Amino acid sequence: QVQLVESGGGLVQAGGSLRLSCAASGRTFSLNTMGWFRQAPGKEREWVARIRWSGESTYYEDSVKGRFTISRDNAKPMVYLQMNSLKPEDSAVYYCNAEDQYRGKTYWGPGTQVTVSS
Numbered sequence: 434q435v436q437l438v439e440s441g442g443g444l445v446q447a448g449g450s451l452r453l454s455c456a457a458s459g460r461t462f463s464l465n466t467m468g469w470f471r472q473a474p475g476k477e478r479e480w481v482a483r484i485r486w487s488g489e490s491t492y493y494e495d496s497v498k499g500r501f502t503i504s505r506d507n508a509k510p511m512v513y514l515q516m517n518s519l520k521p522e523d524s525a526v527y528y529c530n531a532e533d534q535y536r537g538k539t540y541w542g543p544g545t546q547v548t549v550s551s
Contacts, residue, residue, distance in 0.1 A: 434460050436457070437455055437531055439542045439544060440456075442527060445519055447551050450515070453469065465486055467530065468480070468484060471525035471526065473524060473525040481501065483503065484503045484504065484512060502517075527545050530542075
């Protein structure tokens, strides 16, 4: 019904940048927010960033504020996560997330690996 596919992960040195993309397809007309979560080995999945479909309000987890920027493209729809000043502790599998409040649905992409070397 709604499919999410991430891209843009990879290996980068500390201080470098990556831009993650998430393409949404299917019945996306009622999506309220899209965002990103991440999960490092041995740790629980944590919320990273979120953007509202209307109003473009953005929200960030404290550790990524000032370094990561979430944005969206209404035409696709598509969401991006620009990650700057990457740190080794940012290494994780990053998951795209979308929420449909009207239908009570939450969607997840399969994840993309981000590895930051020191």
